[in-house]
Amino acid sequence: PALSDRNGWADFIGTPKGHNEFHRILEAAKSDPEWYWAILKASETGILSADELKAARKDLTDDQYEQEFECSFNAAIEGSYYAAQLNALAAERFQEFARDDLCKTYTAWDLGVGDSTAIFVAQTMGKEIRIIDYVENHGQGLAWYVNWIKENRYTTAEHILPHDVEVRELGTGKSRKEILQDLGLTITVCPRLGVDDGIQAVRRLLPRCWFNVPKVKQGLDALRNYRRDYDEKRKIFYERPLHDWSSHASDAFRYLAIGLNETSGWSKMPTQNVKWIV
Numbered sequence: 001p002a003l004s005d006r007n008g009w010a011d012f013i014g015t016p017k018g019h020n021e022f023h024r025i026l027e028a029a030k031s032d033p034e035w036y037w038a039i040l041k042a043s044e045t046g047i048l049s050a051d052e053l054k055a056a057r058k059d060l061t062d063d064q065y066e067q068e069f070e071c072s073f074n075a076a077i078e079g080s081y082y083a084a085q086l087n088a089l090a091a092e093r094f095q096e097f098a099r100d101d102l103c104k105t106y107t108a109w110d111l112g113v114g115d116s117t118a119i120f121v122a123q124t125m126g127k128e129i130r131i132i133d134y135v136e137n138h139g140q141g142l143a144w145y146v147n148w149i150k151e152n153r154y155t156t157a158e159h160i161l162p163h164d165v166e167v168r169e170l171g172t173g174k175s176r177k178e179i180l181q182d183l184g185l186t187i188t189v190c191p192r193l194g195v196d197d198g199i200q201a202v203r204r205l206l207p208r209c210w211f212n213v214p215k216v217k218q219g220l221d222a223l224r225n226y227r228r229d230y231d232e233k234r235k236i237f238y239e240r241p242l243h244d245w246s247s248h249a250s251d252a253f254r255y256l257a258i259g260l261n262e263t264s265g266w267s268k269m270p271t272q273n274v275k276w277i278v
Contacts, residue, residue, distance in 0.1 A: 012025060040071065078227075078230075080224070080227045081241070083225075089207070095211075097212055100130075103123035105121065106122045106158050107149065109145075109162070110249070111162065111165060111176060116136055116248040117136070119252060120216070122260070129210070131209055132216070134219035136219070142179055142183065146183040156186075159180070161188070162189075163190060165177045193258050198258055201261055204257070225245075226242075226250035
């Protein structure tokens with residue numbers, strides 16, 4: 001894609017790499033008549049011959065080819081945990097829909113300390129998981145997030161938080177669980193589970209999910225970009241997630257998947273010694 005302000009103040013030319021900042025700028029440019037934008041796909045420009053494109057396909061994975069030659073922002077980033085599962089979902093799974101307060105409602109939190117806090121809101125209908133809302137902020141105390149919960153009428157939801165919410169703070173002598181309970185929320189503590197097992201729980205959950213876009217777009221973009229850490233020098237992936245802007249949303253969604261598995265009884269499949277096809 002190529003983008004340029006008509007006054008020549010800014011120019012961007014780049015290759016897609018998920019729904020990152022470059023994608024955000026492109027989407028903003030599309031809605032602003034002061035910007036010029038173009039997506040130049042190799043299959044449409046005619047710059048490369050059919051033989052050259054065929055040769056490129058042999059050397060690249062499908063996702064790499066779609067990203068490098070067809071300007072696809074939805075192509076799974078190398079090392080991505082969830083992009084392939086999200087891309088396998090039908091387009092109708094990503095649309096605006098109304099909340100239904102007759103459904104059981106859950107929130108799932110990733111609590112940051114001096115960092116971002118992220119919250120997904122989900123409703124369940126049968127085996128459907130409807131991801132209806134998302135919020136992320138930083139530099140705010142717990143009261144800010146409780147106020148957001150109250151303003152959006154999610155107070156009666158089951159609030160799923162990570163196990164460290166029970167740790168008492170030295171300054172107050174209270175845990176964040178107790179503080180949230182004092183503020184009027186009913187808290188469910190997410191079982192302590194390894195990150196790898198939590199990622200598998202998310203992969204089991206995603207085929208049931210519907211995403212209320214654009215309301216949850218920020219969180220959805222984070223899920224698409226969540227990936228393994230990479231060693232540039234040795235050209236290998238570490239067996240751990242990269243900690244970046246997508247981490248808080250992805251951790252919150254992981255707690256949602258673990259919490260729903262525990263509270264709903266939908267999935268009691270073992271998380272150890274299982275061969276996963278991904």
